[in-house]
Amino acid sequence: MAVLLKVENLKAAYGGIHALRGVSLQVEEGEIVSVLGANGAGKSTLLKCISAVMKRVEGNIEFDGKPISNKPYEIVEAGLVQVPEARQIFAKLTVEENLRVGAGNRKDTDGIKKDFERVYALFPRLKEREKQYGGLLSGGEQQMLAIARGIMAKPKLMMFDEPSLGLAPVIVTQMFEAIKELNKEGISILLIEQNANKALQISDHAYIMQTGLVVRYGTGKELLADDTLSAAYLGE
Amino acid sequence: MFLQQLITGISIGGIYALLATGYSLIYSLLDFSNWAHGEFAMLGAYVAIVFANMVGVPFLIAAVLGVCGAALISFFCEKVVYRHIRSTGAPNMFLMIGAMGMSTIFQQVANLVFTGQYRSFKFKLPVNTIEIAGAYLGVLDLISLVLTAVILVFLMYLINKTKFGLNVRAIACNAYAARVLGVRVDRSIASVFLLAGSLAGVAGILYGMKYNVFPTMGNIGLKAFVASVVGGLGSVPGAIVGSLLLGVLETFVSGYVSSSLRDFFSFALLIVLLLVKPSGLFGVDVQDKA
Ligand SMILES: Nc1ncnc2c1ncn2[C@@H]1O[C@H](COP(=O)(O)OP(=O)(O)O)[C@@H](O)[C@H]1O
Ligand SMILES: [Mg+2]
Numbered sequence: 001m002a003v004l005l006k007v008e009n010l011k012a013a014y015g016g017i018h019a020l021r022g023v024s025l026q027v028e029e030g031e032i033v034s035v036l037g038a039n040g041a042g043k044s045t046l047l048k049c050i051s052a053v054m055k056r057v058e059g060n061i062e063f064d065g066k067p068i069s070n071k072p073y074e075i076v077e078a079g080l081v082q083v084p085e086a087r088q089i090f091a092k093l094t095v096e097e098n099l100r101v102g103a104g105n106r107k108d109t110d111g112i113k114k115d116f117e118r119v120y121a122l123f124p125r126l127k128e129r130e131k132q133y134g135g136l137l138s139g140g141e142q143q144m145l146a147i148a149r150g151i152m153a154k155p156k157l158m159m160f161d162e163p164s165l166g167l168a169p170v171i172v173t174q175m176f177e178a179i180k181e182l183n184k185e186g187i188s189i190l191l192i193e194q195n196a197n198k199a200l201q202i203s204d205h206a207y208i209m210q211t212g213l214v215v216r217y218g219t220g221k222e223l224l225a226d227d228t229l230s231a232a233y234l235g236e
Numbered sequence: 237m238f239l240q241q242l243i244t245g246i247s248i249g250g251i252y253a254l255l256a257t258g259y260s261l262i263y264s265l266l267d268f269s270n271w272a273h274g275e276f277a278m279l280g281a282y283v284a285i286v287f288a289n290m291v292g293v294p295f296l297i298a299a300v301l302g303v304c305g306a307a308l309i310s311f312f313c314e315k316v317v318y319r320h321i322r323s324t325g326a327p328n329m330f331l332m333i334g335a336m337g338m339s340t341i342f343q344q345v346a347n348l349v350f351t352g353q354y355r356s357f358k359f360k361l362p363v364n365t366i367e368i369a370g371a372y373l374g375v376l377d378l379i380s381l382v383l384t385a386v387i388l389v390f391l392m393y394l395i396n397k398t399k400f401g402l403n404v405r406a407i408a409c410n411a412y413a414a415r416v417l418g419v420r421v422d423r424s425i426a427s428v429f430l431l432a433g434s435l436a437g438v439a440g441i442l443y444g445m446k447y448n449v450f451p452t453m454g455n456i457g458l459k460a461f462v463a464s465v466v467g468g469l470g471s472v473p474g475a476i477v478g479s480l481l482l483g484v485l486e487t488f489v490s491g492y493v494s495s496s497l498r499d500f501f502s503f504a505l506l507i508v509l510l511l512v513k514p515s516g517l518f519g520v521d522v523q524d525k526a
Binding site for chain 1: 399403410412413414415416418419420
């Protein structure tokens with residue numbers, strides 16, 4: 001399988017705080033790859049650098065065989081979209097408008113129409129609340145909307161930043177099901193999680209980060225079988 | 237008399253609305269008060285004066301050039317000043333201070349170049365009145381009113397029905413998420429400055445036609461600010477309603493009480509509203525923007 005995303009020796013800092021100290025990882029086409037790690041390990045910073053909403057200090061990022069752009073909208077156009085931490089839906093836009101912003105860089109009117117049907121089929125709740133303001137949705141519905149909004153960009157690779165955070169267990173299970181479903185439909189996934197067990201169960205490969213570095217790498221199965229993992233790295 | 241005052245009030249309110257909507261749009265995107273906004277109106281009026289009176293082009297063309305001038309000045313303020321202040325990650329207070337600086341600089345430059353003299357367009361303005369239902373209505377007021385209404389309807393259409401408007405509203409909700417999703421945030425912001433600047437230009441020219449053009453005329457920006465706070469900062473419909481309310485209030489106070497108490501009443505309205513409903517008439521939760 002071809003490598004879709006390749007990150008090499010990525011370094012990034014907030015002023016004097018070195019949040020990433022040389023991270024390398026890759027996602028192959030069709031894979032689900034997770035990045036796990038305790039709070040403050042640098043996971044969100046990693047995604048911000050890939051999406052180019054934060055400047056990197058050093059390192060290379062390639063997407064789809066080419067060096068990645070430094071403009072966020074060109075990255076989205078190239079087929080790489082992020083579902084950001086804490087959902088960040090547009091509270092004063094309707095559900096439908098939120099989705100239209102997600103599709104903002106596309107010209108294929110028919111494809112957009114089909115994708116509206118596709119996300120409404122995946123999350124029927126969103127269809128029911130199509131005309132409501134995003135801010136009036138429940139936490140779980142907002143997470144569905146955030147994911148659906150990302151799908152509307154027609155990505156090859158979707159990056160999720162802790163999609164299960166703050167959600168009820170039933171909803172969390174639904175969320176992981178939806179991610180698996182998207183992967184089956186052909187979208188590659190880079191998943192950031194603190195819910196290590198659930199993430200590893202659906203992952204082909206996983207990386208474990210600690211204070212700005214990758215400290216473990218393996219297949220989902222290998223890491224699931226490793227009992228020492230959570231105690232050592234995940235702060236559980 | 238009443239109808240006359242009402243029409244005059246609405247037409248003044250319309251001029252405030254042209255400023256207040258742009259002001260509100262910029263506030264909704266960048267969370268700062270663009271104190272230089274009134275000066276865009278003043279500069280637009282001067283550009284029109286230069287072309288109409290000194291170059292001698294037909295008035296309508298001069299007016300269009302004035303509007304373009306105001307739009308470009310607004311655009312360059314964003315490109316040259318505000319964008320750089322933002323990129324340093326400085327708090328929004330710095331944007332506001334930058335805007336105050338620009339405002340003073342523009343006033344001083346206008347004063348240097350054009351002197352403090354009151355100027356009027358050397359164009360025969362329609363100063364006559366027409367009689368409708370026993371009231372004498374100024375033709376200029378009516379023209380101003382109709383033009384403003386058309387522009388504001390168009391503005392609402394842009395904001396609510398086009399992709400440009402959708403992006404602007406998305407950025408106003410959450411600029412970070414918009415950027416992550418591929419909205420060209422800086423381009424949308426620059427477009428809003430062009431748009432707001434051109435609305436200010438129209439306001440400046442209409443105001444200059446009704447009164448005069450002078451370096452400190454940009455102080456009507458303060459009225460637009462009051463109007464947009466009354467309507468609810470960041471809300472475009474709020475800015476329109478607040479402006480009409482203020483325009484009518486001012487005209488009635490001038491007509492029935494005393495014109496020297498006009499500003500007293502305007503600011504009293506502001507203070508009372510801030511005490512009773514700080515988010516303004518159409519206000520979104522103040523918390524929500526914090
Ligand atoms: N905006 C910021 N300013 C300063 N430091 C930050 C900022 N965001 C994150 N950090 C720091 O960078 C490190 C990595 O943070 P982050 O990438 O958010 O971790 P994670 O997503 O794994 O919890 C942490 O030490 C955090 O305190
Ligand atoms: Mg994080």
